[in-house]
Amino acid sequence: MIEFKKAVKKYGTTKVLDEIDLNIKPGEFVSVIGPSGAGKSTLVYALIGAEKLSSGVISVDGFRINRMNQKEMQYYRRRIGVVFQDYRLLPQKTVFENIAFALEVCGYREEDIRKLVLDALHTVGLNASFGKRFPHQISGGEKQRCAIARALVHGPGLIIADEPTGNLDPDTGLEIIKLLEKINQDGITVILTTHNKDLVNFLKKRVIKIDDGKIVSDKGEGRYE
Ligand SMILES: Nc1ncnc2c1ncn2[C@@H]1O[C@H](COP(=O)(O)OP(=O)(O)O)[C@@H](O)[C@H]1O
Ligand SMILES: [Mg+2]
DSSP: OOOEEEEEEEEEEEEEEEEEEEEEOOTOOEEEOOTTTSSSSHHHHHHHTTSOSSEEHHHHHHHHGOOOHHHHHHHHHHHHHETTTTOOOOOTOHHHHHHHHHHHHOOOOOOHHHHHHHHHHTTTTOOOGGGGGGGSSSSSSHHHHHHHHHHHHHOOSSEEEEEETTSSOHHHHHHHHHHHHHHHHHEEEEEESSOOHHHHHTTTTTEEEEEEEEEEEEEOOOOOO
């Protein structure tokens, strides 16, 4: 269970998140929509513990993000997977190595890493042979699939994708959204931010609209014109 209680983030005197109250249940697929500058990424950064709230609380499964000690934060980060618009793949590493990297840092055994990476590639619909390529040798959609495989490889309960289709053409973007939908059907909670109304209308899932740091609507199967 994810809970925001009067979450406020200020930069200077500007409230970028303005008393956000929000509950997300395990297994939900939640889209956060809103114009550029609305506060979507700030909400994501606060949720992953990369930006500290100015006031209020975000808690995940009873743990308060701002109160976690280093060990709890490390554990929390392993329970979530994060995907960004710009993929954030390491250019000097192959697709396989990019996906394997976090597991290596955690000290997994080589044969376990190999199996987990191949499983993750399979889940995102990339042939095992993609493992040998470098990021500059694959398309944008394939890069985002690789980034999603990296987010999934350690078996998280929550995937947070911040504008994952922002750099992709509409058809490729839709493929990525369908992949997130499939991942959600496997029981993983998904939080997606986007400013693309067509994608959330396709999904027919819960849509939270934010504007100027505030939640302006929260609908079960929202359609946005
Ligand atoms: N580090 C920062 N310092 C100052 N202002 C910031 C910072 N990060 C974001 N902002 C401002 O906060 C607002 C919301 O940004 P952001 O969360 O990135 O919006 P979105 O992801 O919805 O486009 C914007 O007005 C942006 O300029
Ligand atoms: Mg953003």
